[in-house]
Amino acid sequence: MVDPVMLLAFVPAGLALNLTPGADMAFCLGQGLRSGPRAAIAASGGIALGAFVHTLLAGLGLGALVATVPLAFEVIRWVGVAYLVWLAVQTLRHRAVTDAPPVSAARAFRTGLFVNLTNPKVILFVLAFVPQFVVPQAGSVLGQFLIFGAMLSLGGFVINGLVGVFASGLGQRLARGSRVLDWITATVFVGLAARLAILERA
Template identity: 65%
Template sequence: MALNLTPGADMLFCLGQGLRSGTKQAFAASAGISTGSIIHVCIAGLGLGALLAAFPWVFDVIRWVGVAYLLYLAATALRSSAQDADSVRLTTRQAFQQGLIVNLSNPKVILFVLAFVPQFVDPSAGSVFLQFLMFGGIIATGGFIINGLVGAFASGLGQRLAGSQKFQRGIGYVTATIFTALALRLAILEKN
């Protein structure tokens, strides 16, 4: 749970969804993020570490796709800050898809999975892949709950301030700034 309580791109994304679109969309975004985490765990369990060791450029491709997507989200947030609040609300499906893409395009998640989960895997205890899935499921479930609750809390605040055009514009600028900062951070990320 301590890992899931650490703020990061996933939590900030759910916070933004809660503020802008509401509780359902925040939990949908959190479900997309958790689905992405499970996909990362499956890939790691199937041997992505070996692929990254053999082809280091794969990490860079994933990283730059993530940078581009975060910049796209920042531009979208800026454009939406000029629109009325109802026109920028995402559907639950859109929130899920964006959460999934935000998570999958963050190579730090796969590096975390590759560094963290194997510490708990015991090859003598049975299938390594199933153990990866089990530990990944624990991480994804905790993340779903924490990120969803952060978004739900933000939704309550957003609903109280939703009528303010200044607030909506400000949220667009704050969201764009967060995504741009995350993109810059990801762009300078080194594969250690």
């Protein structure tokens, strides 16, 4: 059971974090611009699930591996960088070959999940943030991690999804199939890759 006082303190702190612009929000914005509201919401769902998985791993203590073993951090990080660059290249390459359709909701969900899971900073953040609100005397530590993680994930899902939906309105006003959308989306992916590439472990 979560301590009620800590729960009251966690809600505004978690909301503030969800509202802070970051990689997840930028990714959903790019999906909304390029593929519409369904893809944006699906991408936000994938990111939310990834964040919850990170919380589960942190609660199980596996996050300590990423925090203490440099190689584990680097492998995960560079897999994420390579994937984001690949997404950027594919976005431009497919349009150059054919008038590719927008990304499906299922694919947006999978991509959002993978992008989040390959960002090792997320689990390090969870390890630094969530324990501040965990009270061992209140019950299962893992249970408290999961409750707080679910709250963070739900808040992020709603906020990032809304950002993507609003962005989709802008995308729809641009000409369908416009190269501008492809370049914007590719730029978002490259920017996220660069951000991930220069991250430090602490």
